[in-house]
Amino acid sequence: MALLEKVDKNIEARAWQGEIPIQSRYTCGLAGEKFFREIMENGRFAGTHCAECEYTYVPPTIYCERCFAKLDEWVEVGPEGTVQSFTVLLVAPDGTPLEEPDILALIQLDGADSVLVHRLGKVGLDELAIGMRVKAVFKPKKEREGSILDIVHFVPVNA
Amino acid sequence: MPKEVAIIGVGYAGFRALTPEVSYKELMYEAAVKAYEDAGVDPRRDIESFVTVAEDFTEGTSIFDEYVPDQLGAVLKPVHTISGEGLHGFIAAYLQVLTGAMDIVAVEAHSKASNILTxxxxxxxxxxxxxxxxxxxxxxxxxxxxxxxxxxxxxxxxxxxxxxxxxxxxxxxxxxxxxxxxxxxxxxxxxxxxxxxxxxxxxxxxRADGAIVMVLAARERAEELSDIPIWIxxxxxxxxxxxxxxxxxxxxxxxxxxxxxxxxxxxxxxxxxxxxxxxxxxxxxxxxxxxxxxxxxxxxxxxxxxxxxxxxxxxxxxxxxxxxxxxxxxxxxxxxxxxxxxxxxxxxxxxxxxxxxxxxxxxxxxxxxxxxxxxxxxxxxxx
Incomplete structure (x- = not known):
């Protein structure tokens, strides 16, 4: 068995091109509702705390992934935090080069144990450092719509 | 750990940046034929179960697991597809033999990465x-x-x-x-x-294209079929x-x-x-x-x-x-x-x-x- 013949001329290598149209709604859940409402209405970060594990989740979850307890203790964290890592991204979602570098970071908000993934702004590439202190900049209140993009970016605390 | 289950056959195809001369099914078929030849088994007669590893989005097909039996000789046989790393599929195949439920099982994973435009x-x-x-x-x-x-x-x-x-x-x-x-x-x-x-x-x-098939067997069958069983x-x-x-x-x-x-x-x-x-x-x-x-x-x-x-x-x-x-x-x-x-x-x-x-x-x-x-x-x- 096995293949006795193969397509051996490039122009005879036929292919059909297709695409998959997919549209979805992703509900934010109980914890997500509260997280985004706090941002929209008060420009504040809400997290959930597991007293057993001494761990604060931001974004919040209604259960602790460490001990599996149900979480209902809400705490306010941030809006300042510490950069745990950063990267300067130079490619667009489709893989083509970006015109302007995009700085992304892991930000551990004060009081949180988890990190938020977001952009850094108003910072020079030579100023970037793991451990730098940053704070959240929110969109003007009337423009907020309950999305992670209600946070414009994080900027250095002393900016 | 005693020698209970062995790899008795391996087959592979592709391992190149592009494979326009074959479809993904033919790539899998070629790897399967080589693995069965290497193991000295007939898939229709000897292989009792098949495990494959694939992800719908990289295949560009919903419910891709339905697309795997024919090119592996697995039609009308126990077969299932795991979404995970190739080694997750390998371990699933290993466990099927280890439980004693199956004596000879094949595992497959492939990449037709060159088909993916995004x-x-x-x-x-x-x-x-x-x-x-x-x-x-x-x-x-x-x-x-x-x-x-x-x-x-x-x-x-x-x-x-x-x-x-x-x-x-x-x-x-x-x-x-x-x-x-x-x-x-x-x-x-x-x-x-x-x-x-x-x-x-x-x-x-x-990225590269390629397909890999391995045949696993329980100790007695492995020793009977293979001169160089490789033990898990x-x-x-x-x-x-x-x-x-x-x-x-x-x-x-x-x-x-x-x-x-x-x-x-x-x-x-x-x-x-x-x-x-x-x-x-x-x-x-x-x-x-x-x-x-x-x-x-x-x-x-x-x-x-x-x-x-x-x-x-x-x-x-x-x-x-x-x-x-x-x-x-x-x-x-x-x-x-x-x-x-x-x-x-x-x-x-x-x-x-x-x-x-x-x-x-x-x-x-x-x-x-x-x-x-x-x-x-x-x-x-x-x-």
């Missing part, structure tokens, strides 16, 4: 739709964040990561299956286009928290836990001494180093120094990725771990050709499921 978009689609995807960032930023954190935490340098690329691409020059063998210098990697600082284009393994001594798998917010950004904890499970099963206490070599995930240059440390092949922060010393080269004290790894062979999507395991099998059989290691008895394969996952699996084999 690979980064598919990868981005794996990120959390509410918290991460709205940022519309190319998902390679995750590797940039992790690499930066790893370098900062361990004191490993970009140069040491670049040495991994040079080593693996050099090894690949001696591996006829490898699509991306090259003789390059550390500077070539450091000066290549930056993708997501500190990750450059050459720090990333380029330990397996392990583990997932860290998947969310970017809660995962361990410093340690590849999924690799550490998967390996501990496999080491325990194999009765291995000091992997560096008891294993002869390892084929481990090197999707990105730093991943080989991070995984070496997590797999306890050295202490945290030491992997970069070992690469500098040449300890992980083919002629070194502990060869890592003598095949060339994904950096040298090409990344085979979810088949990458099976490609690592294939090299372990060929080395233990003494069939690795120009890059054959001398006197090897026990080897480790470790697979990571790639961005943006925190999912890994380990398999230990001996001859």
């Amino acid at each position: 690979p980064d978009e598919i990868m981005a689609f794996a990120m959390d739709p509410v918290y991460n995807r709205p940022l519309r960032a190319n998902p390679h930023f995750i590797a940039g964040l992790e690499m930066n954190r790893y370098l900062c935490e361990t004191g490993t340098t970009r140069e040491q990561c670049a040495l991994v690329v040079a080593k693996n691409k050099h090894n690949a020059l001696y591996n006829p299956l490898a699509a991306y063998g090259a003789s390059i210098a550390v500077e070539d990697v450091l000066e290549s286009e930056m993708v997501s600082y500190p990750l450059s284009r050459l720090d990333m393994s380029p 001594r330990g397996v392990g798998w583990c997932n860290d928290s998947f969310s970017l917010e809660n995962r361990d950004w410093t340690n590849a904890i999924y690799a550490a836990r998967a390996a501990e499970m496999a080491y325990r099963m194999a009765g291995i206490r000091t992997p560096w001494q008891e294993l002869d070599f390892a084929e481990i995930d090197d999707t990105f240059s730093y991943k080989e180093l991070q995984h070496m440390e997590a797999l306890r092949l050295c202490r945290p922060g030491e992997a970069g120094l070992l690469v500098e010393d040449g300890a992980t080269e083919i002629g070194g004290e502990f060869p890592v990725n003598p095949s060339g790894g994904s950096l040298g062979m090409g990344h085979l999507l979810d088949a990458s771990g099976l490609a690592r395991l294939l090299e372990v099998v060929l080395q233990l059989r003494g069939e690795a050709g120009q890059h054959q290691l001398s006197d090897v008895e026990t080897g480790l394969a470790f697979g990571w499921r790639g961005l943006p996952t925190t999912s890994g699996a380990a398999v230990i084999l001996s001859n």
Whole structure:
């Protein structure tokens, strides 16, 4: 068995091109509702705390992934935090080069144990450092719509 | 761990940047025919069950598992598809034999990466739709964040990561299956286009097409059918928290836990001494180093120094990725771990050709499921 013949001329290598149209709604859940409402209405970060594990989740979850307890203790964290890592991204979602570098970071908000993934702004590439202190900049209140993009970016605390 | 289950046949096809002359089904068929020939089995008569590994979005087909039986000789037989790393499928096949439910089982994984026109978009689609995807960032930023954190935490340098690329691409020059063998210098990697600082284009393994099939058998059948059965001594798998917010950004904890499970099963206490070599995930240059440390092949922060010393080269004290790894062979999507395991099998059989290691008895394969996952699996084999 096995293949006795193969397509051996490039122009005879036929292919059909297709695409998959997919549209979805992703509900934010109980914890997500509260997280985004706090941002929209008060420009504040809400997290959930597991007293057993001494761990604060931001974004919040209604259960602790460490001990599996149900979480209902809400705490306010941030809006300042510490950069745990950063990267300067130079490619667009489709893989083509970006015109302007995009700085992304892991930000551990004060009081949180988890990190938020977001952009850094108003910072020079030579100023970037793991451990730098940053704070959240929110969109003007009337423009907020309950999305992670209600946070414009994080900027250095002393900016 | 007693010798209960062995690999008695391996087959592979492709392992090139493009395979326009065949469909993915023909690629799988070719690998299957070779594996069955190698094992001396007839799939319609002898193989009792089939496990394949595939992901709908990379195949461009919903419910892709329905598309696998015919080209493997699995029609009207027990067959199922796992979405995971190739080694997860291998372990599932192994467990089917270990339970005594099946005597001979085949496992398959493949990549037709060249068919995918929007690979980064598919990868981005794996990120959390509410918290991460709205940022519309190319998902390679995750590797940039992790690499930066790893370098900062361990004191490993970009140069040491670049040495991994040079080593693996050099090894690949001696591996006829490898699509991306090259003789390059550390500077070539450091000066290549930056993708997501500190990750450059050459720090990333380029994609390749390929299919791999392996045939596993219970001890009695293995000894009857094969002159050189390769025994499965330990397996392990583990997932860290998947969310970017809660995962361990410093340690590849999924690799550490998967390996501990496999080491325990194999009765291995000091992997560096008891294993002869390892084929481990090197999707990105730093991943080989991070995984070496997590797999306890050295202490945290030491992997970069070992690469500098040449300890992980083919002629070194502990060869890592003598095949060339994904950096040298090409990344085979979810088949990458099976490609690592294939090299372990060929080395233990003494069939690795120009890059054959001398006197090897026990080897480790470790697979990571790639961005943006925190999912890994380990398999230990001996001859």
